[in-house]
Amino acid sequence: MGSLFRSEEVCLAQLFLQSASAYSCISELGERGLLEFRDLNPKVSPFQRRFVGEVRRCEEMEKTFTFLQQELRSAGRVPGPCPESPRAPVAREALRVQEQSEQLAQELREVSRNRASLRGRLRDLRQYLHVLREGQRFTSLPAPLGSPPRPRALSEREPILDPSLHQHLERKINFVAGVIHPWRVTAFERLLWRACRGYLVASFVEMPEPMEDPASGESITWVIFLISYWGEQIGQKIRKISDCFHCQVYPYPESEASRTDTITGLHSQIQDLSVVLEETEQYLAQVLDKVALALPTWRVQVQKMKAIYLVLNQCSFDVTEKCLIAEVWCPVRDLTQVQDALRQGSYQSGSSVECFVQRIPTSESPPTLIRTNKFTAGFQSIVDAYGVASYQEVNPAPYAIITFPFIFAIMFGDVGHGLLMFLFALWMVLYEDSPRLRQGTNEIWLMFFEGRYLILLMGAFSIYTGFIYNECFSKATTIFPSAWSVATMANHSSWSSAYLATHPSLTLDPNVTGVFRGPYPFGIDPIWSLATNHLNFLNSFKMKMSVVLGIVHMGFGVVLGVFNHVHFQQRHRLVLEFLPEMIFLLALFGYLVFLIFYKWIKFSAADSRVAPSILIHFIDMFLFTSNAENLPLYPGQVPVQMVLVVLALASVPVLLLGTPLYQWCRQRTPRMPVSTGEQEPLLEGQEAGNSVNASKEDVESGGHSPDAKHLDFAEIFMHQAIHTIEYCLGCVSNTASYLRLWALSLAHAQLSEVLWTMVMRNGFVRLSYVGGVVLVPVFAAFAVLTVAILLVMEGLSAFLHALRLHWVEFQNKFYVGTGYKLCPFAFTSDTWE
C-alpha cells in the first residue's frame, strides 16, 4: 500500500454512540483526526438542530473572550500561544470556564471605568492648577500708571490692568479663566474682540506641559486664557462664547489670598488622587495578568467544544432516542484506531455500554486520501491544484517529484543560476524548523517556503542541465578540451594573419580530417559559445531534444493508464484502448524519434550537402507524396512509412468503437436471471446496513431498466468519441507544445548572454586600479538584474510552463482528477490564532 501511488482505501462507516458518551467519544476522535463526518440532517436549518443551545453558549463565551482579548491588546500585552493543547472540557468544566470568564470581564469593565473617571478628574484638577498659576503672572504684575485699557486684536503678552486702577475708576473687574484648544485661539480672540471690544482684556499663554485631550486621547499643549472684563452682560457674552468654543472654564478667585489657598488645596487633592489612581492601575494590571494566563487555554477549549457540538448536530438519533448515529468516511486502515478511540471515550464518560463502529457498503465514490510527508507534500499540492485524484486512480505525484524539476531544468539550464537557486532552497531546508521562518506572515514568502524541496530539486537539476548545455552565467566551461581544432583548419586552409585580417569570419569544416575530433564527452562543446552561428546548431539540437523528450513523456503517460485499467478490473481496456493508443503514438511519433536518432547516427559531414530533412519526410509521410530532392534516409523508407500510417489510421476506429461495443455486447448477453437473483439479498440488506441517506434508486442499481442502459450507451459512445478525437489530435498538438522547452531555454540563454555582454563586461574595460573600483557597482547591477530577471522572472516562467506541460500534455493521457479530498475532523493546532 505505497500510499503515494494511489489513494488509500476509504470506506463508509456508521458510529453508534450512547447519548451520554457521545461528547467524549467525538472529543477523542477529534484529537486523533481520523474521520470525516457526513451531515445526516442536511435539510434542517441551523436553528432547529438539537444542540443549538450549546453552540450558542459557546459563541457567547467566545464573545467574552474577544472582549478580554481586546482589553489585553489595548493594554499593550500580547496573549501568548497555548502551551499544550488542552482537551475539550466536560459540562462542569465548561460551566466553570463560562463563569470565570464572565466574572473577569465584569471586573475588567468596572476597573477600567473607575480608572477612566479618576484620570479625567486628575486632568481637570491639574488644568485648574495651571490656570491659576499662569493667571498669577498676569494679575500680580503692576500695570504702568495712566495707560488706558486698549482692546487688542492679536494676543500679546502684556499685563492686564491692575485691579487697583479699576477701583480708582469705580468699576469692578471680573475674571473668566479657562483652557482652550490651541487651534481655536485665533478664532476665539477675533470673536471676543468683535463682540466685546473695549470692555475686556484677554491674555493667552501656553500651558507648560502637554495634557491628554479627553475626546481624542492625544496629548496637546493647551492654551490658558484669562479674560478680565467689567459689566455683567459682557460677562454673559464671554461665557457664551467660551461655551461655543468648547473651552473648559474654571472659577478664578479675585483676591490673592484665596488664589493661594485654592492652589494649595488643589495640590493636596492632586496628590491624593494620584495615589488612588496608582492603586487602581496596579489592580488593573493584576486582573490583566489573570486574564493573560487563562485566556489561551480557554479559547482552545471552547473552540474544541464548539466543534464537537457542530459535529454532534450532524448526527441523527435513532428511534429509541438513546443512541446517536453518525456516518463517517473512514480509512480502512484506521478502523481499529477508531474502535479504540470509541472505547476510550466511553470509558471516560463512565458509561457501561460501549460505542462501536460498523462498516457499511456504499455505491458513492469515497473521498481520496493520500498521506504525504514534508517532502512529498509540495509535489502532491501541485498535482492537487489541477484536480484531486479520483478515488484510487493512479497519482502522478511520485513521478512528478523528478519529472517536474527536470522539465523545469531543461528550460532553465544554467549552472550558475541553478547553483544560486539550490543554495537558496538549501538554506530554507536546513533552517526549516526555526520559528522565525515558519511563522512568517508574508504570503509570498510562505509560498516559497512551502515549496522548498521543490526548489531544491529544481536547482539541482538545473545545475545538471547547465553542465550539459555548457552554460555558467552564459559562459562555457572547458572541463574537457574542445573537440574542434582551429589550428588544423588554419593549417589546412592556410589562414595567415593577413588572410584573417581581410576575412571577418570563417567556418571550420568538419570534412577536413583532424578538425573535428569526436564528440565532446559531457554536454555541448565549448567552441559553440565562441561561434557566430551557434544558434544554428543549438536550435536544431534543442528542437529535436524537446520533441524526443516530449514523446517519451507522453508515452509514459499512456503507460500509466495501464495501472488504472488493471486496478479497476477493466482488462478489456488494455486491448481496446491502451493498445490502439500506443500503436498510434509509436507508429507516428515513435517513428519520428527513430528518424531523429537515425539521422544523428548515420549522416555526417561527408554527406552534409545531401542530408535529408526529417520534417519534409514526416510531412510527406502523412500526405503519401514524395519529394525528389529529399533523399530517403534508408532504403525502403517509403513502404515502411506507408505501413506505419495505415497501422496508425487503423487503430483509430478500434479506439473509437472498441470499448463501447464491448460493453454493449456484455450487456446484451442474457444476464437477466442472474440479476434478479442478485436483487433479493440487496433488498434484505437495505434495512441492515445501508447508508441512511441512500435513496431507493441507488439500491436498485443492480438491475438497470433497458431504457436507462440505452441512454447510458449513447453517453458512453459520445464519451469515447470525444476521448478518441482528443487523443489523436492531442498527440500532434501536444508534441508541438513540447517545443516550448526549446523556446524557453533559448530565451533564458539569450537573456543571460545579453546581461553579460551589456552589463558585466563593461566592468572589465579598464585594467587599472580605477577599473577595479568601477567593477564594484557594475557587479552590483549585474547581480541585482540576475536575481530579478533571470532567477525570479525566468524561474517563474519556466515553473509555469513546466506545470502546464504536466497538467495538460502529460496528465490528459491517463488522469481524470475529479475526486475530492478526505477532510478529517481534527483539532489541528494551525486553526488556532
Added chain:
Amino acid sequence: AMTAHSFALPLVLFSAFWGLVGIAAPWFVPKGPNRGRVGARGVPRVIITMLVTTAVCCYLFWLIAILAQANPLFGPQLKNETIWYVRFLWE
C-alpha cells in the same frame, strides 16, 4: 590541446553510471519499518521511483546531447579575432 575524444568510452561510462543509479541502486534501498508511522511503508517505493526516473531522464538528456554532436553536418563559424587568439595563444 586538441586531443581526440572517443565516442565509445563516454558512452560506456555514462551508461554504466546511470545504469548503476537506475537499476542497481534500487536493490539497495533500505526497506522501511514494517510497523512504522502510517505511510512509512510506502517510502522505499517512492525512493526507488525517484532513482529510476532520475536515471532515465538524465541519461536520455546526456545521450541526446552527445548523439547530436557525434556527426556534425557543419562546423562553427568564428570571427577572425577569435581564430587568431585560439590558434596563436591557446594552441
